[in-house]
Amino acid sequence: MHGTFRLAAVRLSVVAAVAVALVVATVIYNGTGGPTGNGADSMKKAYAAAAANNAAAKAGDTTLYNADGTHSHDPGAPAHDDNDPKTKNSVSRSAPTTDNDSSDPTTPAQAARSIGAAADQRNQKEPKLRNVSVDPAQPSIPTNRYNLFNACYGLKSITTGRWLNGLTFTASKMSGGSAIFFKPTSLGHYMLYTKAGTYLAGGKVQARFGTAPGPKVNWTVTQSGPGSFRLFLPGSGYLQVPTSAGAIATFVDSPNDRTQFQPFRRTGCKPFPEIGTGVYGKPAAGTTGIQETRGTVDAHTHGMAFEFLGGELHCGRPWSPWGVTVALKGCENLNAVTSGAVESFFSGEAGSDPVGWPTFKSWPAPDALTHEGTYYKWMERSWQAGQRVLVNLLVENNQLCTIYPIKRNSCDDMTSIRLQAKDMHLLENYIDAQHGGPGKGWYRIVTNPVQARKVVNAGKLAVVMGIETSVLFGCHRYLGKATCTKASIEKQLTEVRKMGVTQMELVNKFDNALAGVAGDEGTTGNLVNAANILETGSAWKMTTCKPNDPEVHDRDQNLDILPNQDALFGALKAALPQSVIDALPAVPVYPAKHHCNTLGLTELGAETIKGMAKRNMLFDPDHMSVKARKQSLDLVETMRYPGVVSSHSWSTPDAYPRIYDEKGFITPYAGDSEGFVEKWKRHLTWVNPKTYWGFGYGADINGLGAQGAARGADVKNPVKYPFTGLGGVKVYKQVSGKRTYDINKDGVAHYGMYPDWLQDLKMIAGPSIVKDMYRGSEAYLQTWERAYGVKTDACTSPSHKHSLKFIKAKVKKGASWWKVVKTVGQPHRRLGSKYTYCTKNGKVTVKFTKAGTVSTIRKS
Secondary structure, eight states: OOOOSHHHHHHHHHHHHHHHHHHHHOSSBOTTSOBOHHHHHHHHHHHHHHHHHHHHHHTTOOOEEOTTSOEEOOTTSOOOOTTSHHHHTSSOSSSOOOSOOTTOOOOHHHHHHHHHHHHHHHTSOOOOEEEOOSSOOOOSSOSSTTTTTTEEEEEEETTTOOEEETTEEESOOOSGGGOEEEEEEETTEEEEEOTTSOEEEEOSSBEEEESSOSGGGOEEEEEEETTEEEEEETTTEEEEOOSSTTOBOEEESSOOGGGOEEEEEOSOOOOOOOOOOOEESOOEEESSSSSOOOOEEEEEEOTTGGGSGGGTSSBOOSOOTTOHHHHTSOOHHHHHHHTTHHHHHHHTSTTOOOOOTTTOSSOSOTTOTTBOOOOHHHHHHHHHHTEEEEEEEEEEOHHHHHHSSOOSSOOOHHHHHHHHHHHHHHHHHHHHHHTTSTTOSSEEEESSHHHHHHHHHTTOEEEEEEEEESSGGGOOEETTEESOOHHHHHHHHHHHHHHTEEEEESOSSSOOSSBOBOOOOHHHHHHHHHHHHHHHSSOOOEEEOSSOBTTBOOOOOOSSOOGGGSHHHHHHHHHSOHHHHHTSOOOOOOOSSSEEESOOBOHHHHHHHHHHHHTTOEEEOTTBOHHHHHHHHHHHHHHTOOOBEEOSSOSOTTHHHHHHHTTOEEOOBOOOHHHHHHHHHHHHTTOOTTSOOOOOBBOOTTTTOOOOOOOOTTSSSOOOSSEEOGGGOEEOOEEETTEEEOHHHHOSOSGGGHHHHHHHHHHHHOHHHHHHHHTHHHHHHHHHHHTTTOOOOTTTOGGGOOOHHHHHHHSOTTOBHHHHHHHHOOOSEEETTEEEEEETTEEEEEEEOTTSBEEEEEEO
16 A cells, blocks of 8 residues: 555645644544534635645646745755656655666576566466356246346235235236336345336335435345245335235235235336446356466455545445445545535545546546545456456554544554455455355455465456555554564464455554564655654654665655645645644654665564464565565575565565565556556566466555556557457446546546556557466465465476375375375466376376366376
């Protein structure tokens, strides 16, 4: 997670600065957190001024402002801009790279060998794929209470044979009024949507129509027998056919014969409002559940970020039980505080449109960082087109949450993490409900590589749970003293692993009791460093690096920009009492760059990594200080632990070859398509020939990370629609409400544009990069397997070769494929039902049954 690009940085800075001012002075907000008097007006003015400055910056005015709001043309005080290719598309976001590759230990000969190894693997025989149906069949009469999903039905009384026609039961089924769309809200629960755009609702005695989605129209459907169902509405009771024909439907507290109904499929319903994916065709799957996988991997996204920072900074959410009109309606909570000023400020344009559905005029967009980017239908588009692995990182920042004045959730890191983990399961259940019942949906949370391989080869999305937070396990570090112990860390490692967490970073924005951080720079750096003082009792201990390598350092602290000199702090100074501004923690003036944090990996941090390895978890060294990351990689090398994943470019170039050599996996920050191609080219020079090669990306969407900008519709090689995704599916332009998205014009406006971004990579770099990206899911899964102690392919690591006699002695007929891999190691190829191994006696093929158990072992 990172506030990438200048507008994002200044947006977050002013929000937190205002929030600090509110907390410290208590002159703007009353005891209930509501705006009062001139203070609220001042807050509006501050946001409005900031919005105007942001609008100017977007228009091309990238100068800074003095404390009084006037322009500053000081060339020695540049603002950090992660939308600049030098930073946003750098191979390292921790230390934006230059043309100096002095930190890269790779020789030209090694680079050539790595590039050749990637090409050799890319040209191997492809595993066969098949196309599978998304949803189960829906017969005329539902077979279970989940089978009514997103379909049109008429309701017939079992006892009287009369049909629900509007609010009454009549003998005729010809009226269109009896056609009801069943929209799932969760498993076994539905809103009953009418042709008139109303909802079947209830009162104390009789049925009625409701006008809005929500709990009052949320029906529970239960099955009373074959083809027979009951409908229950909390607060009203069971729907009951009246004794007289033509009478309005009534309710009763207890079920009886007259509460049994038989749904019949109908036509003529008004579809419930929803976003389409624009992808046509059946998704690709493996021919067996155990074969080599194909599909892209995003190893860094924040799908539940609508809950973080107190839950009121983020606009929109990835789903709502009540549908898209609620999930993506707009930003009322923010607007209620500032009468629209906050929303305009966040959008980067004065007077921007806060409305989401159905117009989406101003958001989602690549730079709309506080707006929802992972609505589930947008994620569904990415999955349908070819994504097969998603790492969802649970995220929190306790200090920024504390100082932000509007909240509904706890600011405690681990409390927020638990809430977001629960949300992931709620989303999984919701998507299951949209596709016919438990386990039927495409969003499948997995906790080990065996589950993940089965899910991917079933043509679904394997969702891995991870953590990226500033104070992991409550491990604060205040004035050099830790607030956690080895025992408390062990206990919480066990808890989060049981919760489903697999991938984890030790730090994010603040130093903690586990490790030092890389920090931030510019305006954002001043803010976060001030928060670090609140968190730890001291600022980051940044010194001039030794050696002073331009590619290996932590975030350089700007020597010339201090909080009271920044443009937006200047705007605040004009709007708020000076005493409030003076109350902000002061950050120190640092020595000459480049800067390195003197805090490295602590003993407790080392114990955390060991505990993760013991639980087969994937360790992500991103956001660590250079010192801490080097110490961490030294540790995993000593442990011979390959379970390392760098997920979004917050490591430095010296670390990447080490991670590959340790048989880990790397997914750079996605960013712009042209910049990502350059990252791919450089990573090719680091390929480890001993491991399976595949590539991926870290979107960092919803994590205050800017998404890829459009290259422009006038480029010579634009993306042309429709294009072909994985397995032959056809991908058309995505339509959300009244808005149509085009990667050439809109960039990665939301998560559903990642298939288009992948096609853009192809237009720039050719089919090789797409092949590498489709191999990414398998590369990630094999890294995860190695975290369980599985040895690498003996064909590329001859020291791992076994004899045929050993294999036959250790692997018996009927053994699972996982038993084979744990015993013999990773096979050279996994095609269909056959695994191929290099042994001391030549190549050996292990053949499996449809159930994934050994049937034969013989020489190839």
